[in-house]
Amino acid sequence: MSNKNLTIVGLGGVGSWLIQALSPFLNYSEDEWDVTLVDGDEYEEKNRTRQAFDKIGPKADIQAEWVDEKYPKVNVNPIFGYVSHSEEGTSPSLIIQEDSVVFSCVDNHKTRLLLQKHCETLKNIILISGGNELTDGNIQIFIRKDGENQTPTIYDYHPEIADPTDKSPDEMSCEELAVSHPQLVVTNLAVASGMLNAFYSIQQGSFNPLFSECYIDVLRNESKSRERERN
Amino acid sequence: MAGSVKVIYGMHDMEAEKLVGKTVGSAKDALALTFNIPDNAIPRVNGNEAESCDVLQTGDTLEFVKPAGSKG
Numbered sequence: 001m002s003n004k005n006l007t008i009v010g011l012g013g014v015g016s017w018l019i020q021a022l023s024p025f026l027n028y029s030e031d032e033w034d035v036t037l038v039d040g041d042e043y044e045e046k047n048r049t050r051q052a053f054d055k056i057g058p059k060a061d062i063q064a065e066w067v068d069e070k071y072p073k074v075n076v077n078p079i080f081g082y083v084s085h086s087e088e089g090t091s092p093s094l095i096i097q098e099d100s101v102v103f104s105c106v107d108n109h110k111t112r113l114l115l116q117k118h119c120e121t122l123k124n125i126i127l128i129s130g131g132n133e134l135t136d137g138n139i140q141i142f143i144r145k146d147g148e149n150q151t152p153t154i155y156d157y158h159p160e161i162a163d164p165t166d167k168s169p170d171e172m173s174c175e176e177l178a179v180s181h182p183q184l185v186v187t188n189l190a191v192a193s194g195m196l197n198a199f200y201s202i203q204q205g206s207f208n209p210l211f212s213e214c215y216i217d218v219l220r221n222e223s224k225s226r227e228r229e230r231n
Numbered sequence: 232m233a234g235s236v237k238v239i240y241g242m243h244d245m246e247a248e249k250l251v252g253k254t255v256g257s258a259k260d261a262l263a264l265t266f267n268i269p270d271n272a273i274p275r276v277n278g279n280e281a282e283s284c285d286v287l288q289t290g291d292t293l294e295f296v297k298p299a300g301s302k303g
């Protein structure tokens with residue numbers, strides 16, 4: 001039986017918690033999983049307020065070491081770089097394979113759109129995309145099966161993703177990259193948890209593609225899925 | 232009974248009798264402060280993109296789609 005493929009793009013506030021919670025699940029599942037971790041950033045001391053890591057250094061390498069040490073059944077492959085068309089090693093077509101699961105844990109809509117657009121070129125793909133503000137966030141699921149979209153894209157209901165005004169990290173100057181916006185660990189963790197819920201629901205065959213977007217709000221202590229019709 | 236319109240914004244939802252017969256634009260004006268709806272939120276009625284001048288009917292679902300979280 002061939003291994004299953006999974007890619008996590010972004011290992012910051014959402015992605016770091018996600019990989020550390022997902023790893024035991026994958027390690028003890030019946031399937032063999034090949035996991036690709038992608039991030040062009042490095043963990044710094046200041047990230048400890050809301051990100052899960054035990055060493056300073058390149059995020060993809062640090063998380064890969066952690067997974068390899070604790071959950072050796074998971075085959076993990078780190079890629080240091082930001083997803084971009086301009087960098088050969090980190091273009092979506094090289095890091096995302098046919099018939100895989102993609103967790104988009106990035107911090108900008110431009111990269112979300114790039115990942116979504118690539119997923120639309122594949123025959124079978126599951127894209128689980130998360131994002132947050134200070135105390136709320138959302139999770140969007142895009143599923144394509146046998147060349148047909150089973151859900152709306154992540155931009156069909158969201159013009160801010162369809163036509164992003166932000167920059168991807170590879171377009172930013174060092175000064176722009178150094179600017180950090182306030183975020184809460186509880187919100188990052190809630191989004192990561194919602195993304196894992198979606199993954200588990202899809203794996204179990206119980207996911208309803210009509211409800212492909214879920215909002216979470218940590219102040220209200222609520223989450224709610226919303227109906228999303230395909231165009 | 233006059234019926235109502237279901238209004239959604241992100242986590243929020245409510246049934247609003249007073250919005251039956253009102254336009255989408257006036258509904259937004261009435262709810263913007265309560266729900267903290269931003270100017271750029273796209274209105275959809277029963278899943279379809281709606282114009283400000285569209286009139287709401289009994290049983291309609293009006294959603295102002297909350298922008299996706301940008302950070303992570």
